[in-house]
Amino acid sequence: MGQITTTADAIRSLATAFATALGEGWTTAPHERDAVTLTHTDGRNMTVTPLWDKTSDWKGEAPDRVAVRGHFPDSGLKLTSAEKRRTKMTAALTRSEESITAAMVRMAETYTALFEMVSAYNDAQATARAARSTLRAELVGMIPAGVETTRAPEVNVTQERICDEQSQRTVGTTNHQVALYFPKLNQYEARELMATFRRLRISKQQAAAEQVADVQGL
Structure with a gap:
């Protein structure tokens, strides 16, 4: 050379x-x-x-x-x-x-x-965005016919962060919070709707636990 x-x-x-x-x-x-x-x-x-x-x-x-x-x-x-x-x-x-x-x-x-x-951080964020989009679609599908909302249900990342110990930089997040706005629901309708959401969450948790049990049992 x-x-x-x-x-x-x-x-x-x-x-x-x-x-x-x-x-x-x-x-x-x-x-x-x-x-x-x-x-x-x-x-x-x-x-x-x-x-x-x-x-x-x-x-x-x-x-x-x-x-x-x-x-x-x-x-x-x-x-x-x-x-x-x-x-x-x-x-x-x-x-x-x-x-x-x-x-x-x-x-x-x-x-x-x-x-x-x-790249790993971006992939994790893309996976989280897809999960929130799926959950948002499920929530929208549960809204009773005729119910008006100020805006579509939102699924936001909480402030519970996973940090890199050396740089103290946020490298991930855990959990999600759901913000719903139904100004014309009465208190009974609102309770029923939230009960449905809770049942959905419990069923998803049970399904996840069963999946883990099946993997561990292999």
């Missing part, structure tokens, strides 16, 4: 070497301003970008450094500043391609671990 030169071809060569070192599933594609994007089949995404000195015009002078940054999907799980710093790096293009690639791979290991954490 040898020493990196300061051409766009060298940036592409470096990105290709990086993708090869990372293993299967990675592809490269041209990006703006001579940068290259690396994309994995699981959604991971990084860019290798030529980095110009702040005092120089990028159009007129060759870059003297290369920057690498990992990207994440939109998420309610926010990374700390320290974590974000660990998912990017720069290196002087005077270093050898082997040396820069090795540093990129080390950074990518940290990036991958954080990407998996964010």
Whole structure:
């Protein structure tokens, strides 16, 4: 390989070497301003970008450094500043391609671990949203004909949180609360409706317990 030169071809060569070192599933594609994007089949995404000195015009002078940054999907799980710093790096293009690639791979290991954490959080949130949507549909189906509501039943996440001990960051939630608004129900109708909801909850709990018992009995 040898020493990196300061051409766009060298940036592409470096990105290709990086993708090869990372293993299967990675592809490269041209990006703006001579940068290259690396994309994995699981959604991971990084860019290798030529980095110009702040005092120089990028159009007129060759870059003297290369920057690498990992990207994440939109998420309610926010990374700390320290974590974000660990998912990017720069290196002087005077270093050898082997040396820069090795540093990129080390950074990518940290990036991958954080990407998996964010993805797991997003998957858990998607599962919770689907469960709330299903419950909301069941509740709507129980509303007696002719009953008017101020708005459709809502299923909200409670403030009972599961936190990561080290970062104190919320990584999940437990339980749900149901908010129903029926302004024209009399007290007897309201009691009957809520009794129906309670029966639904108990039947679901019993079904879940039976399922666990069946699994344990295998």
